[in-house]
Amino acid sequence: MNPKVLKTMEYHKIIDYLTNFTGTELGRDLVKKLMPSADLDEVKVLLQATDEAYKVDRLKGAPPFGGIVNIAPAVKRARIGGTLSPHELHGIAGTLYGGRRVKRHLAAIHDEDAIPWLHRLTEELSDQKPLEDAIKRCIDDNADVLDTASPLLAQIRRELRGGESRIREKLETMIRSSNVSKMLQDQLITIRNDRFVIPVKAEYRSYFGGIVHDQSGSGATLFIEPESIVAMNNKLRETRLAEEREIEVILQKLTALVGEQVEPLLYDCDVLAELDFVFAKARLAREMKATLPRMNDRGFLKLKKGRHPLIPMEKVVPIDVELGNTYSSIIVTGPNTGGKTVSLKTIGLLSLMAMSGLFIPAEDGSQMCVFDAIYADIGDEQSIEQNLSTFSSHMTNIISILKNMSPKSLVLLDELGAGTDPAEGSALAIAILEHIHALGCRMVATTHYSELKAYAYNRKGVINASMEFDVNTLSPTYRLLIGIPGRSNAFAIAERLGLSAEILEFARGEVKEEDLRVENMIASLEQNRTEAEQERETAGRLRREVEELRKRYEEDVEKLEQQRDKRIEKAENEARAIVDKARSEAETIINDLRRLAMEEGASVKEHKLIAARKALDEAAPDQRRKAPAVRKALKQRQIGSGDEVMVYSLNQKGHVVELAGKEAVVQLGIMKMKVSLDDLELIQQQPAAKPAQRTVTSVKRTRDDSVRTELDLRGSNLEEALIEVDRFLDEAFLGNLGQVYIIHGKGTGILRTGIQDYLRRHKHIKSYRLGNYGEGGTGVTVAELK
Incomplete structure (x- = not known):
């Protein structure tokens, strides 16, 4: 680039x-x-x-x-x-x-x-990780070599600490001595040239033996190493040298690991x-606040609310630009300070950013092109050293662009043809634009010349554009308007600034009629555009309001449905709680009645107590019932002979034996009864029999079929009771029941004894027992089937 x-x-x-x-x-x-x-x-x-x-x-x-x-x-x-x-x-x-x-x-x-x-x-x-661990075992967080880096280094540093400790003890004893302390500037121990010294007053130098290592800036203090610790300091120095050699060895080993x-x-x-x-x-x-652009290499560029990234976000005015589809060149006209140059730089800089793998400050859906090169002639490049005028400078740059550009290049030209005679400048600008456009480059150019408006209007693939100007406020809005050429707005500005009507009228008379028609046409286009934008904004606002109302409606409907479901659930829970409470109270009363009957010898019919308990159980609300619409749909399916049906009123399953008008004869266990068709729900249709073949029908009873689990024999003699027991047990066995109840009452015990003797010998009986508390006691025999 x-x-x-x-x-x-x-x-x-x-x-x-x-x-x-x-x-x-x-x-x-x-x-x-x-x-x-x-x-x-x-x-x-x-x-x-x-x-x-x-x-x-x-x-x-x-x-x-x-x-x-x-x-x-x-x-x-x-x-x-x-x-x-x-x-x-x-x-x-x-x-x-x-x-x-x-x-x-x-x-x-x-x-x-x-x-x-x-x-x-x-x-x-x-x-x-091994190299990292090896380094961290030897080097701490302060980049110092640890004692544990090697056993020898640990030993050397122990000797160092011991030697320093002995020297300090020796010097501490010395400076606390009354003879020595009077010769010291301060009672402290310090280090000079890696050797321990004490500060001695200069006047006592001749009385104090040892080696002078340094003196203060004033010369009043000498830092002297006493003779008594010279040998100890020498030993300490040798130990430090040994430490340095060992550290060097450790560093060389670590360096070798890095080198590998x-x-x-x-x-x-x-x-x-x-x-x-x-x-x-x-x-x-x-x-x-940039977004990912879609990239292409076919010369198509589409910016949605593109912002110049170097202008503060609260000040920049976004632009919409489309280039390379129906038109490949844009001619931007309009007054100075309207934002033409900023628009050019926005297009160029955002293209460079996208080609560098950067997101661009524009809305989602923006598309950018990968150009083989971007060329620009922007700004006043007048050079005093080269003695070039503004026009010459621009032309030198443009000539270089024309030599190097290709059909896959983007060319940005600012103030094309400026700096010379308007007639010649506009003609030269049109010639340059025509050459670039003919080559197939993507181009955006700005100009003041009105002749270029007509060129863009008549040339296929070239479109006019302008920077919007608010005549009411006499200021630019910096918005780029594609498809509308710019106006000078000179008369409107002069009129608002107070120029007399007579002068303005005269000026208008000097304008060519053709130019005046063009200005009027542009004004009409701007008015139409403004009205269209207002209508679009109104339509957009109405659409948003409708969307908001629809969303609120859906939320309200959902909320109402949730409230309805909660209320239904709450009502069913309350009903169940009431029934549970009634059942609990009824159980208490039944238990009291049994207790009283046992205490006073009174007789309470067990079958009545069992029937009362069953009625309480059936009173509980069933949340699993089918919705009315589902039941109605199932009812509407035609019921035929042999179909399996559900009898709503009895909550029992059965099979249709025959149809009789609006009623049907239904087999319920060992019973047959007439039931209204409205009281029936089809569960499974009987398959149609093939007329040419014999059919064998087998009936399999399951636990779900309607089979009695209780047999009440009270009031029967033993012979009648045994016949009923035999039939009842066969039915229970076919129904795959595991346990049945035979109610024979207490009485004299003859019926109970005869039935139990019969159960002992019956082939379907696994075991039997008397009823427990709550099941009827000695008035009921509970039989378990095989």
């Missing part, structure tokens, strides 16, 4: 702004090298990376880049055998640890929401730099 264009579009300011969002020196170095790309595939990959980083930053925040430094110089020095310092080794360990944190952060997000590009990049980070991993470490630097760079682009997008 032409460096001059990058400077004209202020691309470097975007780069500087982007640098502020990097977290490492590695990322900053990569940002400074960022340049627009003319390769569509490469741009798409760059934007995909930015999009994934933007998603990560929005969902979980950017990964932590703390502790990551540029270790490339240290690693390269390790490769050639140079010994690394503790600080450099500490930086390598911190970078390895930071890389692992970044990798964990992105891997966790990838498991929840796929980020394939970032995940693939982080997977390329090498596993250097040079290539992976350098590649890790590149990966971490790329990750920091990508997340800087994501944070810039968030700061600018």
